[in-house]
Amino acid sequence: MKDKTSSTITSKQLIFVIIGSQIGAGIFALPRMVSGKAGEDAWISVVLGAIIPFLSVFLIERLGRRMPQMGFTQMALGLFGKNVGSVLIILFIAYVLLFESLVVRSFAEIANLYLLPKTPLAVVLLFITISIVYIGSKGVRVLARLNEILFYFGVLLLFILIIPVGQADYTNILPVGEAGLKGIARGALTTAYSFAGTEVLLVFYSLVNKQEEVLKAGLIAVCITTLLYLAMVITCLLVFGVNNLQRILWPGLMLLKVSQVPVLERLEFIFLVFWMGMGARPAVNMGFAASLSLSQLLKIDEKKYNTYALMFIALAIYILALLPHNLLSVFKLWDYAGYGFLIIGLGYPLLYHLAAFMRGGKMLV
């Protein structure tokens, strides 16, 4: 029980961890990005885009089932040997660093834009980084519980989306199918990128206590995320229309500013206050996964030094997050993170399957 890192989470909590890793600040920009590619058919793209994370969950689960006792690092070292395996793990950590620095940076930009316009970004980022380290240092069980309670908060919060529906115009999502297959496919790919975070399952698989339920949990998680994305995209389309969406940086947040609610003059401020936990959540989950992998790779005592590994990861995220010149370059980097997701989320499990198939059950280490 006191054993921090090697303790387990339930498969129900795994759902929330996966959702928590997927949904970040990206959900606010998603309607713009998808509708830019798929126009009025953005919602079809969202549905289709969910195929890739589904596939990813499926592949990772099969991989885990093949070698149920092994964690992510053990698997890499066992299948590919020490050198190649280490490179794979370091690549994974590097991907987490890049990806989460973007997540954290986007969230800090939002906080900076709406709540603290004059405060330096470095300070806002510092506070987000501190919360990452603090949460991560409490161990995986606390992480899972926090994801759980934040999920319920988040769902309640997204109910706010109902408020602007009064302004909706249904002709904004008509006609159906105008974007064509190509447009929809491109939109679907964009959506798939925003499912990045699914690959957290690579590390968390071995931490789940009932591994036979992992597939179900993973699929439920992807379903819930898809539904939330779908709700966001459809609401934004209905309220703004494709043309206007292209001009709005964070349509999801602008949504809160279009209708007047008595007493709560500024819905978006209140929303952001409660979103704080949600904004840092992917970075917390993925950062924890990375620190766990790092301490396993370095063969240091996980219980004792995981917090230090996490501090190192968080520091790296902090520095990386400060590097992009502005938000626009962050958006450009998002695409690379998306490729990264495809490589880690689909490529890694495939590669592992292949290696496991070749080895025929024999391990190198």
Added chain:
Amino acid sequence: MFKKLLLVFVIVFLVFSISGCWDYRDVNKVSFPATGAYDLHESSIAAARQNQGEPLVDLTVIIPNLAQDVKKPFRIERTTGILIGNARGQKPYSSPGTYSAGVAAVIILGEDLARAGINNMVEALFRGAQIPKTENFAVAEGRGEDVLRAPIKDYSNMGEYLKGVLKQSEKRSFIPSTTLYQFGVNRAPGKNPIMPLLTLKNQKVEVTGTAIFKKDKMIGKANLDESRSLVMLRGIEASGNIPYIIKKDGQILDKGSVDVCCGGRKVKMDCNGDKFSYLITVYLKGSLIEHEFNKNFIQNPDLHKMIENQIAADTKSDCMKFIEKMQQEYKVDCIDINKYILAKWRKEFQNQVDQSGFIENLDIKVKVKMKLKNVGELT
């Protein structure tokens, strides 16, 4: 180690919190405008009318005075700049305290500015993350500044008065309120915004109709009667009082007025070759407010039907008149029907619908369905 780091952090932050951080501003040192008016600067009106030169704009705001021993309850400040944001940026030179944009509930646009196009002016409002998109817009005949400077006695300032008149005005009258968001959305292809029109009459500010926009440029005015038809045709759920007179053979049978609530519209579109035809069905329902005393609904069972028919007929002819005016004078789709074409053939017509000649060639028919819900407490 982690705890020690945390401790250092706490100390740093205690120092911060007392001294106040970057974004700190005391509420009583901030000026909160109650309302603002955007105008073309006097020197550039003439040039702007001929579409020449780069106009300067005036930003006039009403700011309530906070100190208790000051006699005037508010002050009016005016600054000038190349755009609204720039004019706002001139404030610190003439006004103490931080200026908080975006708390003003109502923005008044001068007519000249509205006719010159306001896309550039409202950009600052859309871009500002601190600004909600629910500010109400209205166009003033003449200068918006004059509306703000009009003497006001019964309210603490003009902002309060305008807010009361304009916020959700469609709930009480046939004047549509337009927020920044609605204005923005209605600039999309196939749509055009409208705004309430204010007039300064005998030192008193009144709503006198609707300003019709083509995208961001004001192109015409509709008076109060036309506004009513406009609102009904647009399908805005507005309500207000409509009078009726039932005549038969030149003789007045009954007259009175009905509180009508517009329950939306239904649009049916047909396409014959390349000619589009529309059938707009307007649904009204209402309750009788008053009518001539000598008629009794129980003894005159047809009366109910007659009132309904009369109002439907009146409304229909008003609407037809308005559509005619729209097609001939405004030449712009201000009743928001082209979106139905776009909903079917968006790619094909996206660029066509807003070109001149498109709305004029539409065949628009109107049907009005009126339902008298109740007749009040008397028979």
Added chain:
Amino acid sequence: MKIRPRKTPPTADARDRSIKNIPDTKLPVALSEKMQLLKPYIEKNYDIITHSFYLEGNPRLEAVAVYINQVIDIEILNLHILKPLMLNCDREDLLTSGSHTLIETIYKTSITASRIAKIANLSSLVQTIFDGITILMFDGLDDVLAIDIHGGKSRNIDVPPAEQTMRGSREGFIERVDVNIALIRRRLRDPNLVVEKTLVGRRTRTEVAILYIDDIADPQIVQKVKDRINQMDIDGIVASGYVEQFIEDDPSSLFPQVYSSERPDKLVPYLLEGRVVIIVDNTPLALAVPALFVQFLQAPEDYYERTLFSSYIRLMRYVAWIVAVSLPASYIALLSYQPELLPYDLLISFSKARVAVPFPVVVEALIMEIIIQLVIEAGLRLPQQIGQTVGVVSGIILGQAAITAKLASPIVILIISVSVICTYALPASSLVLSTRIIRLPMMMLAASFGLFGLSFGAIIFLTHLVSLESMGVPYFSPLAPTRFSDLKDTFIRTFMWKMNKRPVSIPSHNPQRQGNTGEEND
């Protein structure tokens, strides 16, 4: 989570040796020798009374009673021990048959006192005297009789002053552990209710009773509680708070992890839910573990009143807690960082109210907060009448004067007062204390970063709450980890007849609480 390192329990031997090195000599037969041995330990104490008397007969047998004044019931001693011994005892018999019949004889013929034991060596004799037990020594017998006739003056069972209810019982715990246990026994006549007793404190040797229901409570938790109490190595405890601080999981947390109450009717349902109750002698507050966060927002009336009303009140308490923690902080954040969040008219009236105050909002709020905290502290220790005066003076005169002196705006006084009222609407005094403290860091965070700081503070506190454990049980359950079946008794309190299962947040090995009568009937 940081867990306080716990030492291995000291052996019973080590504990007994701790007072003085009393030699373990066997007691001699002659009374005078016994007295000689005992003398150095008791002669300095004025309150230890040695009472010599003769047992009737020829020759008379000399005996001595040793006891502490006012700790024993002197009436029982005189009437039921001394008098029968002096008058009715058959001395010959005693001497011939030896000490083993002594107890029996006294027990059956002479004494109506309850607990009697024999003592044979010096160290336990001394210890027994100081434990407040009456000693009888006889000339010619090596064994010494120890008779437990605890008594003396103690407080009557009274209305618990800090936890009063409208509909519940009026009985509160008192300072005597045996009476307190009886108060619980009277309400819970289950043969499975186990009452275990240990002595804690090297010098004070305070009785600590551990109560649990054998077939409900989780044995792991019971064992954990026992272990932690046994591991306590302290020279003295005078209140249950000592025990609380030794057994809680995270001592540096702001949140109470052990529930304490002075109401037996509050603890009996906890026993029934599988919790362990700890009663410490000389303290009218009993402890219950494992404690959950939501438990501190629940009051016994919740179960005495009807469902709808108690659910409403319970919801209000959650609101009160959130308001108490965050209202002053929100005020600071709103007025100095995000004033646009307020409705325009309110904004102007707030600005107008503050226009004469020269301090920043945070300083203004801090001044008022500190004044109010001191007023509370001042009123707490004073006699009731003066305490009320302090309250009135501070409430009316200080507040008014602060406004007139432009030290604070009326709004900040309103805000701070509301938060204080909300704090005291909470039913558990330990949560009240933690709420009073949490307010401060929240205010500081709000003063530094506005709403962002507020939400940062909220997430840190949420993480902390979620990470806490009480006896290994997640402290923030049933919220996280979410246990849906327990939510019907969390924010609301559902119908009594619907609560068929014990809460799953507290591990127990008998989940069924009551029959399914309610569901069958509809």
